[in-house]
Amino acid sequence: MLLFYAIPRQDTNPIAHRLIDRFGSLDAVLSAPAEELEKVDGVGEHAATLLSLLLPVVRRAFLSAGAQDIILDTTERLGRYFCMLFLGAREEAFYEVCLDAKGKLLRCCKLADGSVDAVSLNVRRVVENALRCHASAVALAHNHPSGVALPSEDDNTSTLLAHDALRTVGIALVDHIIVADNDFVSLRENGLF
Numbered sequence: 001m002l003l004f005y006a007i008p009r010q011d012t013n014p015i016a017h018r019l020i021d022r023f024g025s026l027d028a029v030l031s032a033p034a035e036e037l038e039k040v041d042g043v044g045e046h047a048a049t050l051l052s053l054l055l056p057v058v059r060r061a062f063l064s065a066g067a068q069d070i071i072l073d074t075t076e077r078l079g080r081y082f083c084m085l086f087l088g089a090r091e092e093a094f095y096e097v098c099l100d101a102k103g104k105l106l107r108c109c110k111l112a113d114g115s116v117d118a119v120s121l122n123v124r125r126v127v128e129n130a131l132r133c134h135a136s137a138v139a140l141a142h143n144h145p146s147g148v149a150l151p152s153e154d155d156n157t158s159t160l161l162a163h164d165a166l167r168t169v170g171i172a173l174v175d176h177i178i179v180a181d182n183d184f185v186s187l188r189e190n191g192l193f
Helices: 002-006 013-023 026-031 045-064 075-085 123-132 153-168
Strands: 093-099 105-113 137-143 172-180 183-186
Touching: 002 045, 013 026, 026 045, 045 075, 075 093, 075 137, 075 172, 075 183, 093 123, 105 123, 123 137, 123 153, 137 153, 153 172
Parallel strands: 137 172
Antiparallel strands: 093 105, 093 137, 172 183
16 A cells, blocks of 8 residues: 555555565565665665655654653563664664653653664763753663674673763663564663662
8 A cells, every 4th residue: 555655556566565575574674775675676766765764754753742641660661662762773773761750751862873783872971861851760772683682791881881870870770671673671670780
């Protein structure tokens, strides 16, 4: 149906099947770069652009919808929130959510963009954002586009640095979530801190 709006007056069903065959799933199609989509027979620039914009638009709508009413007071809620935030991401990124004492979302900040297999955490920015928001607590998250949510030694080290830096200013680090393939791992539940 989506393809029909970019490729009018044509049966788009065969093109849809070619896309699924090439990329393996609808999620993979929607996560693919426009240049790769255009390599599929029948997919032109307009269709590729439409498909590649879907996940970023959904992500933006999710983040802007009712941010004042979002409560992130459990690991499950944090994990689901961050899974949606990283939906379709092909490169690693780091986010921070600032929370009040009841777990209400005050602000979500993107801390850094990385590469396909690495991203760095700037602990100073974490503390500055939390103080600016008058946060009582902070949760961190980054993604592993490789599909493996297990933390690296660098992930553990940077988390502990952020935990200690936030504690010195009276702000709790409630969790660090690693997202991979619409699943997540909590470093708090893993016993890191």
